[in-house]
Amino acid sequence: METIIEMRGIRKAFPGVVANDNINLVVAPGEIHAILGENGAGKSTLMSILFGLYKADRGEIFLRGEPVSIDNPNDATRLGIGMVHQHFKLVHNFTVTENIVLGQEDRANGLIQLEEAKQKIIALSDQYGLKVNPDSLIEDISVGMQQRVEILKMLYRDADILIFDEPTAVLTPQEVQELINVMRELSNEGKTIILITHKLHEIKSIADRVTVLRKGAQVAVLDVATSSIADMAEAMVGRPVVFDLQKAESTPGDVVLSVRGLSVYSPVYKKNVVNDMTFDVRRGEILCIAGVEGNGQTQLIEAIAGLTESQGEVWLLGENISDDSIRERNLKGISHIPEDRHKHGLVLDFKLSNNLILQNYFEPPMQRRMMLNFSNINEFSASLIERFDVRSGKGIHTNTRSMSGGNQQKAIIAREVIRDTDLLIAVQPTRGLDVGAIEYIHQQLIAQRDQGKAVLMVSLELDEVLSVSDRILVMFEGNHMGEFDAATVSDSELGVAMAGGNR
């Protein structure tokens, strides 16, 4: 087989962990090759080695059959390798053209020749269907267009190997479809594409072959056309995965949370980032707030939890809690699985047991006469660990920082769920977790619902929104874009609402 990239026997170890162990990646020219793996499987490390950000401890890289040494991104660029990072690397107050030529400026008499560059960019964007306005400022254009700028940046540098790192994480469904079309076009034009992702259906819909990594080792190279999503998932996780959530029909009861005309003003954006939101959450249902990232979901939840100033009213179980402190709201019946588990959910430098009592340390029997009661704390923590299957090296004494993301999230869920409150808020509860952990967390949320709790969830993943929730509320630029029945709504209906279209 003709190859354009061949990475042979790549090994890379960091202190305490082998990120890549004897990986052999073979990519054919013009191929769309996916790298699949759970978080921490070594996908990014492998691509960083290819892009010259890391140096492999062992192994060789061949490009177009020639052995090469890639010591830094400049080498990679020179060899025709380009990368679109998950977080775009653009200068916000520069125009599209300026961003694209940055570092590759044509100069004449010390002056940058932007006009020529602009013509080249227009030609490229026509050729590949990458619609951009070369004169717009980055800060004025959408996330999808920013991504197209990143792609043009690679093409401008004549890259013929394009690496995409989790490119769909920030896009609406429509934008995802556009991206897929662009990638097909690029592939047809002879470009080679490497796609890093953990989303199986994306691979299914676009990739030719997929290399699966698990815990730093290469476990499979599959032909996408002949493999099912279940096959890929099993290779990734190492065991069969259940995709269809077993979920009974919801039976909504009394209203638990009632939000009335809630607005949050942002002094940064000088406008309401949450604007006049009104909705209810009932017992026995999961209401999901859907929307593209950054449309006010975070601030809405913060306002409900009392973490930020807001106008309007929040009622819990028929009581107006709008003026209550965070602690009072929690005690009256809110549990909260926060969006950012490292920043908001855990004190990473605490040992596990100390994190598990973060919501009840001040109540007996965890304390007695303002002294922590360690025997009760340890007993309580150990029971949570067992009941929620939180895996950790040294049990309740484990340093929380050293735990895996999934187990950290399990610890938070254990802590919040055990409080047995009427309202459970879960913001992006599965972000960055592997398939196995996601499955577990979804089951937990549904179990809470079935016990008669009201569950308010925020998710950016459309799959998750559709499979877990009973009702869906879409937010766009802080506004309520309509509520949908999860059982009947279609992807495109949601997509239109998420993009701010009419109801």
Add this chain to the structure above:
Amino acid sequence: MKRWWQRSALAENELFVSSLSSVLAIVIGLLFGFLLMVVVSPSESIQGFRIILTGGFNDGLLSVGSMIVFATPLIFTGLSVAFAYRTGLFNIGASGQLMMGALAATAVGVPQWWRYEGELRIAMDNPFLQLGSWHWVAALLAALLAGALWGLIPGVLKAYFNVNEVVATIMLNYIAMFVNSLVITRYLFNSLIGRAFSVVPTALFPRMGMENIFTDGLRSSQANVSFFIAIFFVIVIYFVLNYTVFGYELKAVGFNRDAARYAGMNAKRNLMLSMMISGGLAGMGGASLYLFAGRNLDPVLQILPQGFDGIAIALLGLGSPIGVFFAGMFFSSLKVGGQFLQLLSFRIEIIDIIISVVIYLAALSLILNRLVLYVLKREKQ
């Protein structure tokens, strides 16, 4: 089955690894000092090194007393910095808090104050004189309050205006220095000696018979009750941090303010309390520095170094109250012992060099940590 003494087991014991790195810092620092002495005067180097190692025991119980006296303010400031650090705050202002504490203690302890009628300066009796044998307690409390107030200011600034406490505390060091100079020269000035009045005997820390213990028969050290007060607070802080709900909250806020807020803790209040306690500890350090005979607060425009030493001691003591106690004693032992180097042809600056090397290495403890871990984890080949 892994036994605790096996290397792999030791490598997992964080306390052991970090303690070992502190000890390593000390050993390398001492070794460096020894090399320095070999260079300066080879013939006396062995003897000099022995003096350094013997430290505060060079002159028997008398110098042990001196060591205790010298260590007390350092333990207080070290405790102040360590406590703040454990609650997520970097208190560079222990010096300022200490100076305010010293000023308050002196103001309560002196026999008279000056008041002014126009340009005319009139002596007035210090009302605290009436407290009798409780006088020193009032002086200590005044120091605690003054230090706490001086710590509260950056606490409020951080809680409500998000002013970085490092900047605020550094600034307040200077303000404390000028306040000291102003108050001393205007209200507490003894023009005979160009310093503040001497503290009256009732305001001195009681020596509780220690003058009969820490003596060479001829002279006694100034060892006094403040050392035990420092130990008392070492235990209290250790206890608060590790066993109380309050300490748990403080640590949670310190390690992760956002998560603490999510859990419903009042991060602002805890932050201010934390700075107040830290400042109060440093303030008592100021009292321990000046509430004894033969010391007078000086209006000289100079920031007292004990607060900065406190940072080093907290670092060396791994931020733990118990560690701070030992680090403070070690510092003091080096300093007091270093005095005896003057009997040889060495300058006591060698001690300062050793201490500096130790601090640098302690600051680089991460590297030493790695080294210790590497050695422990190294597989037999």
Add this chain to the structure above:
Amino acid sequence: MKKLLTLMLSVTLVFGLAACAETATEPTPTTPEETTPEETTPETPTFRIAMVTDIGDIDDRSFNQGTWEGVVAFAERNNITHRYYRPLEGGTAASLDAIALAVQGGAEIIVTPGFLFEPAIFQAQQLYPNVRFVLIDGVPQPGDFSEFLVAQNTVSILFDEHESGFLAGYAAVQDGFRELGYFGGVAVPAVVRFGVGFIAGANYAAEELGVTISLGSDRFDYFGSFAPSDDNKNAAAAWYLQGTEIIFVAAGGAGASVMAAAEEAGAKVIGVDVDQAGESTTVVTSALKQLGVVVEQALQAWLDGAFPGGETQVKGASNQGVGLPADFSRFNNPAATEAAYDAIYPLVASGEIDVPATYEELVAFLTAEGISTANIPLQSDVE
């Protein structure tokens, strides 16, 4: 790596052994006088003349340095071992520790510069009756000034600072300076005397020459510290800006601030205590305490077996204890000014001119000389 491990192991071993040695000597600390000299005497050289410094460094270009230079000059001339000891920190206890250390180091006579040693010497002279003490610029007292006691093994040396200040003020005005200023460190008695003498000398010369000078309340101030700082420099710079030609700065190390301001303003400074000409070319002259001279006098007396124990000696113009440096070259009119100085010095020495030491005496002195007191600084500024 193996080497490093071995190294560390050996270090630990050394450390451990030393620690053992330490514990071995520890159990008998109750009689240190018996054990310590035995341990140290055979190996440690003794130093017969010792000086204990105050909290400053030995090269402070002020008291420590002036005193130490006298000690060194005398000791080297007579080939006697000598050494200085620095206390751990400020305060009486630390000073006493340093004195004890000096005694342990074999000192037979200990020189201490500065009045801050008064309480320490008060105790030390009784603790070590066989050691002689020379206390410069102070008289032993227990700390609260309740009594003054110069024991038979101590000599206390004071200076007539006002005479020194008088001579400096007189020479400056004789040399042609008219716009004068005075900065003191802190208004302690010695510093006040410098200032009072300076006012007297300047006005005396002005009367002699029939000129008007400017040295009023706005040109007479105290820094409140003896340490150099930008604030001190700014204060001096402001005066220079307003036309002050020369500032007499009696503030130890803080003088450096005034010299820095003078360098920028192209103006002049009069130093204090020791000859500060080496610090800056702006230093025209210095109001000296002849520290070196009096230290040598005291040490000589001790060597001759005529140690004036129990005495409080006041060193003034009459016994060469104060004065200006011999080098007049930085004056505008070196020859004329030196001549005027040489003429006035005997008058001061003989007491014919009774230089005032306090503000009251100053007013009386000027009135007696028929000089107006209208333009001199107010009492509240001086004391």
